[in-house]
Amino acid sequence: MNTVNIGPIDLDVVDRGSGAPLLLVHGFPLDHTMWNAQIEVLSVRHRVIAPDLRGFGRSGSADDETTTMQQFADDLAALLDALHVAQPVTFCGLSMGGYIAWEFFRRHRQRLAALILCDTRAEADDREAARGRRLMASCVMAEGVLAVPEAMLPKLLAPQTFAEKPGLAESLRQTILATSPASIAAAQRGMAARADSTALLGQIDLPALVIVGEHDAISTAREMRKISDAIVGAQFVEVPDAGHMSPLENPPVVSAAIAKFLG
Ligand code: MLT
Numbered sequence: 001m002n003t004v005n006i007g008p009i010d011l012d013v014v015d016r017g018s019g020a021p022l023l024l025v026h027g028f029p030l031d032h033t034m035w036n037a038q039i040e041v042l043s044v045r046h047r048v049i050a051p052d053l054r055g056f057g058r059s060g061s062a063d064d065e066t067t068t069m070q071q072f073a074d075d076l077a078a079l080l081d082a083l084h085v086a087q088p089v090t091f092c093g094l095s096m097g098g099y100i101a102w103e104f105f106r107r108h109r110q111r112l113a114a115l116i117l118c119d120t121r122a123e124a125d126d127r128e129a130a131r132g133r134r135l136m137a138s139c140v141m142a143e144g145v146l147a148v149p150e151a152m153l154p155k156l157l158a159p160q161t162f163a164e165k166p167g168l169a170e171s172l173r174q175t176i177l178a179t180s181p182a183s184i185a186a187a188q189r190g191m192a193a194r195a196d197s198t199a200l201l202g203q204i205d206l207p208a209l210v211i212v213g214e215h216d217a218i219s220t221a222r223e224m225r226k227i228s229d230a231i232v233g234a235q236f237v238e239v240p241d242a243g244h245m246s247p248l249e250n251p252p253v254v255s256a257a258i259a260k261f262l263g
Pocket of ligand 1: 026027028029094095096097191218244
C-alpha cells in the first residue's frame with residue numbers, strides 16, 4: 001500500500017497494474033480489503049486504485065463531526081490528482097461507495113469515464129433510517145464499536161454466506177472492530193444527511209453497470225433494478241449466492257461482470 005497526502009490528511013491506497021484506471025470505493029464501515037479479489041483479477045489489464053476512505057482502514061482522519069458524501073468525493077478527486085491520474089476513471093462504489101459515486105458525478109463529472117454501482121441506493125434516508133444512524137453515532141461515541149458488528153453483519157451477508165463462509169463474517173467483524181468510533185459516527189451522520197439522488201439517475205450520461213447480490217437486504221435487487229432502469233443504457237447484473245457484500249460473497253461473478261463491462 002502507498003500512503004498519499006491529500007492536504008489535510010494521508011490516505012492509504014492500493015495502486016496496482018496499468019491501463020485504464022478503475023477506482024474501487026469500499027462500503028461502510030469497511031476498507032479497501034473488501035475488493036481484494038477484484039484487485040487481483042482486474043489489475044492484470046487495468047490500473048486499479050483502491051483507497052481506504054478517510055477515517056477507515058489505515059487512512060488518516062480529520063476528526064470531523066460529520067463526514068459528508070461530498071467530502072469523501074472531494075478526497076477521491078484529490079487522491080487522483082496526487083496520483084497524477086489524468087485519464088477519466090471508471091468509478092466503482094459499493095453501498096456507501098455508491099452514495100459517494102452520486103456526489104462524484106455531481107462534482108467531478110469530467111473525471112469520469114463510467115460508473116459501476118454495487119449494492120447501493122439512490123434514495124436518501126427516510127426520517128426513521130436517519131434517526132437510527134444518529135442513534136448509532138451517539139452509541140459508538142459513548143460505548144465504543146463493540147456492538148456494531150452484531151448490528152450490521154446480519155444485513156451485510158446472505159444467510160448462506162454465514163453458514164458456508166464463516167471466515168468471511170469473522171474478517172468483516174475484525175475490520176469493523178478496528179475502526180474508530182469517531183469515524184463510524186462521522187460517516188453515519190454524513191449518510192443520514194445525504195441528498196436524494198433519484199432525480200440524478202436520468203442525467204447520467206455515462207456507461208453504467210449496476211450489480212446487486214440476489215439476497216441483498218439493504219439495497220434489494222428490486223430497488224437496484226429500478227436504478228438500472230432509470231440510467232439510460234445501464235447494464236444490470238444480479239449476483240447469485242450473495243447478499244449486500246456481493247464482491248466478497250461471490251467474487252468470480254462480480255469480477256467477471258466488471259471485466260466484461262470494462263472490455
Ligand atoms: C454500506 O455497506 O456501505 C452500508 O450498508 C451503507 C448504509 O449503511 O447505508
